[in-house]
Amino acid sequence: MSSPASSRFLFADSLDAFPQDLKGGVVAIGNFDGVHRGHRAVLDAALGMGHGTHHPVFAMSFEPHPRTVFNPSAPVFRLTPPALKVEMLRVCGLDGALILPFTKEFASIEAKAFVQDILIDTLGIRHAVTGYDFHFGKARQGTPDFLRMAGANHGFGVTIVHREEDEGAEAVSSTRIRDCLARGDMPQANGLLGYRWFFEAEVRHGDKRGRDLGYPTANLSLSEDCPLLEGIYAVKVKTGGGWHDGVASYGRRPTFDNGAKLFEVHLFDFSGDLYDETLRVHLISYLRGEQKFDSAEDLIAQMDRDGQEARAALGSLRPLSEIDLKLLDFAS
Structure with missing residues (x-):
């Protein structure tokens, strides 16, 4: 695709900051949490619309999740926090992204005003692409049919993408992926994503117990x-030095203190200081549940077995998709 923004990825977090180089383009609209296979069907349709033209293709998304705004006591876990979502959109080949703050005031905008004030006056879109279940505006008045009619009336094209299904004919969804993570079902979670789920976190100081056991770890906190x-x-x-294979423990360390949850990563064949560095961790496979051991010797013996099993799983790793190939940098 050739576009004015093709040489760099443009990002804005407000309508006032929307880049002029993206104006008049093709917009893919959605929440895009996880940027999973269903989302990428929407993004691919938008890229297809922009292919071979001089019109940029960008995503418009929203943060935080609407359900979190309306029910803050039960926040929705984000598979991809805002920064990682933006990176995923870049990796997918888009020219840019507009991530708008989602508030109750924003949710109260009339659907007609959303189309006129945002899509037409500010973004100047030529084409909009959304999923079959995307709704917008006050009381969710902006249905797919409403958007189609608005496009016909205002002169922009509209594409509604049908739901993406997995091999079992079930819809690919962020909710299903969260449920898979809760079960430790990494094959299905990663299959629905189309890449290995990952997170980023800064290494924090710990009690150095792993080092005493012969398994030094980088201690990370998840939300x-x-x-x-x-x-x-x-x-x-x-x-910062590149890619490493490893084995990780997530939990409360029942053999020792049964404390706060930590994600402890041991990197194979690595020596160095990672404190205060931000690591990116891709989860490849779930090996076993957390256990309490009678002695440190029993724990070390199990850790040896865990390391062997992890090495075997990582040794047979193959990319799940072109996105997975880019994210994990298999060529490195």
Whole structure:
């Protein structure tokens, strides 16, 4: 695709900051949490519309999740927090992204005003692409049919993408992926995503117990609302020095203190200081649940077995998709 923005990815977090180089383009609209296979069907349709033209293709999304805004006591865990969602949109080949703050005031905008004030006056879109279940505006008045009619009346094209289904004819959804993480079902979670789920976190100081056991770890914290099942995982980790294979434990360390949840990563064949560095961790497979051991010797013996199993899982790793190929940098 050739477009004015093709040489760089443009990002804005407000309508006032919307880049002029994206104006008059093709917009893919949605929440895009996880940027999973269903979302990428919408993004691919938008890219297809812009292919071979000089019109930029960009995504418009919203933060935080609407359900979190209307029910803050039960926040929705984000598979991809805003920064990672923006990176995923870039990796997918878009020219830019507009992430708008979602508030109750924003939700009260009439659907007609959303079309006129935002899509037409500010973004100047030529074409809009959304999923079959996308609604917008006050009381969710902006249905897919409403958007089609608005496009016909105002002179912009509209494409509504049908739901993406997995091999079992079930809809691909962020909710299903969260449920998979809660069960430790990494094959299905990663299959629905089309890439290995990952997170980023800064390394924090710990009690150095792993080092005493012969398994030094980088200690990371996940968000409190993360549903990930506690246990042992095979992981691929990106540090400032490159990619590393490893094994990780997520949980409360029942053999020792049964304390606050930590994600502890041991990198194979690595020596160095990672404190205060931000790591990117891709979860490849779930190995076993967290256990309490009678002695440190029993724990070390199990950790040896975990390391062997993780190495075997990582040794047979193959890309799930072109996106997975780019994210994990298999060629490195």
